[in-house]
Amino acid sequence: MTENAAFIITQITNxxxxxxxLAGNVIGIVFGAIPGLNGTMAVMLFMPLTYGMETGPAIIFLLSLWIGGCSGGFIGSVLLGIPGSPSxxxxxxxxxPMAKKGQAGRALAIGMTASFIGTFFSAVVGAILAQTVANIAFAIGPWEYFGLCFMAITMVLAISKGNMLKGLSSACLGLLLASVGYSPIDAQARFTFDNMYLMGGLGMTVVLIGIFGVSMMILAHAKGFDPLPTVDNSMIKGIGIKLSDIRENIVNISRSFLIGLGIGFLPGMGSGLSNxxxxxAAKNNSKHPETFGTGNxxxxxxSESSNNASIGGAMIPMAALGIPGDSCTALLIGALTIHGLEMGPMxxxxxxxxxxLMFVVVAICAAVCFVLQAVGMRIFPQILKVPYHYMYPALIVVSLISAYVDSSSLYKCGMMLFFAVVGCIMAYGGLPQSPLILAFILGPTMESNMLKAFQNTETVATFFTRPISCVFNVIAICCVFSPVLKALYARFFRKENKQIAHEELKLNGNK
Structure with a gap:
């Protein structure tokens, strides 16, 4: 242990x-803030530069790119309303919505504080529990992964603002889009219509930016631009929030942190699901769930404490099992292999x-990102002062560039515009976008694990005979039928109350 500490101190103080x-964090924040770019892409682009480095500097640079990208992703979501990544x-x-109300500084302050809490403490927990927790993830089979994905999709139907049918329709559409391309087991082409560009499936960047970003700009233009929000940075004191804000939300933060950490250490899941x-979960446990989506x-x-908590969680299976927790840890495993390190139990x-060293670097990067974002917090909101008729065309150009960089194909740029039209139709029909995106993200994982489960057994009963899988699937089914269950409960409870009141009235009459 003493030798490990000496090595870590030597590397960190170099x-x-x-x-x-520092450079990796700055680059990562920029990549995370720009729609269509993210920390994974930053690691992918700069990874070849580390091949000639020693192991310590290479790890420090790659991890700082990843952490910066994850921590900076909320900037574009807050200021532009376009998610830079699924997380x-x-x-x-x-x-x-908070930025539109002139509260951009407060929203950014909450985002950077939640990001720091999630990243820093997940690194600490990951370093302590890496070997122990990895054994739990290793014991989980395809039945449990299917149940987890199924439960996640149905739980997010709560975001459907009370209309479960529209939420289910949106989720089914997401699963349909996720099935485009080759099937995971027998490699049969599905819904490709002999089009070579659809053989590999629909790109995440294309669907995400098209449905969320470009459609939002089209609808905003059609409705007429609202007045530019007032940006008053003079109201920002210190880091933009008070310690009391953290205390008031400590239950929400703790719950979200545990959700992110738990989902993060499950191989193949990650922050796209946890947020x-x-x-x-925050909406379902809130005293005012109707305010969610309006600037709560x-x-x-x-969202931010959970998706950043997934970082430390994703590093657990990467280090202890050699299994990537998400796409970025898969790249990191490849980079470490080039440097002669084989991730796994040994x-x-x-x-x-x-x-x-990796866990220590993640914790330090969390602090560095917090400082960088605290310094830039008074500068970032100035983006909102750019007139919409200048900002939106520039953002559409950036979106098209992102789609082209993601696939090196102009065809995917056209696909992104197609999904922008789909997003507009969904908004016109009142279909929520969140179930579609989550179903699209989890669809391939859900399908592959279902097929793996049926390769081991041909009966559906196995999904309910394994305890963990049974719990996940029962929760998912209850979420789907929750409106019916609530109605039955309310009817029974009301009937029981009437009966009690009638008996009390009869008893008082006899007296």
Whole structure:
């Protein structure tokens, strides 16, 4: 342990490594804030530069890119209403309405504080429990993963603002879009119509930016632009929020942190799922759920503390099992392999210093991002002063560039515009977008695990005979039929109250 501590201190105090850490965080924040870009893309683009570095500096630079991208994703969601990645989708729901009300500084302050809390403490918990918690994830099979995805999709139907049928329709549409391309087991082409561009499926960037971002700009233009929000930075004192704000939301933060950490250490899940589940949990447990989606700070606390908590959680299966928790950890495993490190159960014995260096770097990057965002918090809201007729065309150009960079194909740019039209139709019909996005994200994982489960057994009963899987599936079914169950409960409870009142009245009459 002493040798590990000495190695970590040597690496962290190296001036070149500190410069790489600062540069990586700045680049990551920029990538995270720009719609269509994210920390994963930053790691992908800059990873070749680390091949000639030593292991310590390479890890520090790549992790700082990742943490900066995850922490900076809320900036675009708050200021522009366009999620830069699936992990920032739920932040749009209340972050952008707050910015429209002139509370952009407060929304950014909540986002950066929640990001710091989620990242820092998840790194601490990950370092302490990496070897123990990984055994739990390793024991979970495809039945449990299917149940978790099923439960997550049905739980987010609570965001459908009371119309369960429209929420289910949106989720089914998301599952349909997720099935485009080759099937995961037999590699049969589905819904491709002999189009080579659809063989690999629909890109996440194309669907996400098209339905959320471009459609929002089209609808805003059609309705007529609202007056520019008033941006008054003179009201921002210190970091923009008080300690009392954290105390008031401590239950929400703790619950969301645990959701993010738990989902993060499940291989293949990650922040794209955790932020929506945490948002749904916050809304269901709120005293005023009707205010969600109109600028409720609780939604930002839930989304940002959960998606950043998934960082430390995702590092647990990466280090202890060699299994990526999300797409970025998959890239990091590849980069570490190039440097001669093989992630897995033996890594703590063979390269424990490197593993604990990773957790320490994540914790330090959380603090660095917090400071950088606190400094820039008074500058970021100035974006809202740009007139809409200048901002929206520029954003559409950036969106088209993002779609092209993601696929190197102009065809996908056209697909993004098509999904923008789909988003407009959904808004006209009152269909919520969140169930569609979550179903699209989880659809491939849900399908592949279902097929793996049926390869082991041909009966559906297995999904209910395994305890953890049974719990997930029962919760999911109850979520789907929750309106019926609530109506039956209310009817029974009302009938029982009437009967009690009648008996009391009869008893008083006899007296």
């Amino acid at each position: 001036p070149l490594n500190l410069l790489l850490l 920032s989708v739920a932040t749009c729901f209340d972050g952008h 929506l589940v945490a948002y749904s 700070p609780e939604g930002i606390w839930a 890594v703590f014995r063979n390269s424990g210093d490197i593993v604990y």
